[in-house]
Amino acid sequence: MTQLTGQPTTDDDVVHLTVPADGGYLGVLRTATAGLAARLQFALDEIEDLRIAVDEACAMLLAIATRNAELECRFAVTDDALTVEVTVPTVRGATLPSESSFAWKVLTALTTSAAAKAADGRATISLLTRRASGY
Numbered sequence: 001m002t003q004l005t006g007q008p009t010t011d012d013d014v015v016h017l018t019v020p021a022d023g024g025y026l027g028v029l030r031t032a033t034a035g036l037a038a039r040l041q042f043a044l045d046e047i048e049d050l051r052i053a054v055d056e057a058c059a060m061l062l063a064i065a066t067r068n069a070e071l072e073c074r075f076a077v078t079d080d081a082l083t084v085e086v087t088v089p090t091v092r093g094a095t096l097p098s099e100s101s102f103a104w105k106v107l108t109a110l111t112t113s114a115a116a117k118a119a120d121g122r123a124t125i126s127l128l129t130r131r132a133s134g135y
Contacts, residue, residue: 017073019070021061021062021068021069030051039077041131042129049129053106054127057127064090064091069088080131090121096116107125111129113127
């Protein structure tokens with residue numbers, strides 16, 4: 001699948017967070033997502049949709065992560081969009097849910113676009129959400 005691109009970003013517009021690949025730490029990523037989306041003046045429903053999408057993407061990745069792995073999350077901020085890229089090392093033979101799965105339908109319904117890739121023992125899910133016009 002393809003990598004998502006918004007507008008060009010600078011190093012100042014990128015936030016990296018690394019947490020243990022454990023469901024107990026997903027609240028940190030949801031909170032960071034909400035804070036960055038609020039900074040971009042996303043509407044409350046857009047913020048909540050993005051939080052849910054990040055949670056769903058992380059759940060997909062946790063299911064295939066290696067033992068004692070770390071979940072790496074990269075947030076790229078532009079004037080009107082937030083790109084969230086989450087990645088983990090995966091167990092041998094791991095596969096991401098297909099694009100026809102319910103989980104994938106949730107991601108694409110809650111974001112502007114979503115993409116995933118698995119290669120070289122790592123899986124990544126990228127989510128792009130653009131702020132609704134008029135703000």
